[in-house]
Structure formats: structure tokens, C-alpha cells
Amino acid sequence: MNNLLKWPALVSSALLVSLALTACVSTPTSAPSAATQQRIEAAQTRADHEALASFYDQEAANARAAAVEHRKMAKGYLSYQPGRGGGNMVAHCNSVASSYDKIAVDFDGMSASHRRMAGQAKS
Numbered sequence: 001m002n003n004l005l006k007w008p009a010l011v012s013s014a015l016l017v018s019l020a021l022t023a024c025v026s027t028p029t030s031a032p033s034a035a036t037q038q039r040i041e042a043a044q045t046r047a048d049h050e051a052l053a054s055f056y057d058q059e060a061a062n063a064r065a066a067a068v069e070h071r072k073m074a075k076g077y078l079s080y081q082p083g084r085g086g087g088n089m090v091a092h093c094n095s096v097a098s099s100y101d102k103i104a105v106d107f108d109g110m111s112a113s114h115r116r117m118a119g120q121a122k123s
Contacts, residue, residue, distance in 0.1 A: 049118035053111045060107035067100035 032040065036055070043049055074093035 043114075043117070044121065045123050046118045046121040049114040049121055053114035053118065056107045056111035056114065060104040060111065063100045063104035063107060067097040067104070070094070070097035070100065 031037075039048070039052060039055075043052055070093045074090045074097065077089040077093065080089075
């Protein structure tokens with residue numbers, strides 16, 4: 001009977017951990033949408049390149065926000081008691097946050113490139 005009472009708590013804990021794992025695993029790996037790809041291929045004017053630069057600025061901001069959220073998750077795992085499995089999650093979440101930091105820097109570079117192209121465009 002005692003084990004039967006522990007079962008709901010174990011299921012609840014497992015669900016919470018699986019939700020946290022799902023959140024930590026989400027790294028941006030998708031290719032640009034078809035619409036974005038078309039905008040990239042068609043960009044010729046100053047306005048086209050400025051619009052793409054703004055798009056990449058927003059993508060960089062999104063990546064930085066994701067890094068902040070993953071660092072918050074890592075801090076949450078620091079409170080886990082030894083033996084409850086939180087230690088590996090701290091490293092994992094911090095690694096994902098670092099990946100988002102790098103992605104943000106890459107998006108900054110893409111934005112800067114399109115701003116240079118905008119400056120060189122004829123109209």
C-alpha cells in the first residue's frame with residue numbers, strides 16, 4: 001500500500017523532468033522558411049537588405065532570450081539535491097545557452113553583412 005501512494009508522486013516528477021528536458025533540448029536547427037529564402041534570393045535594393053538586417057537583428061534577440069531562459073533553467077537545477085539527477089542538467093542547459101549565444105553572434109554578423117549590402121545598393 002505504501003508503494004501505491006508513492007506512484008502518483010513518481011509519475012508527477014517524471015512528467016516535470018520530461019518537460020524540462022524537452023525545453024532544454026530545443027536548439028534552433030531549422031532552415032530558413034521558404035519566404036525568408038525568397039527574400040534572401042530576391043534582395044537587391046537598400047530596403048530589401050535593411051529588412052533582412054532587421055530580421056536578423058530580431059533573430060539574434062530571440063537567440064539571446066533563449067540563452068537567458070536556459071541559464072534560468074540551469075539555476076533551477078542547481079537546487080536539486082545530490083542523487084536526484086540535476087547535476088547533468090545544469091551542464092546541459094548551460095551548453096544549450098552557450099549555443100544560443102553563438103547563434104546570436106552569427107545572426108549579428110548576418111545583419112551587419114546586409115547593412116553593408118544596403119549601403120552598396122543603388123536604391
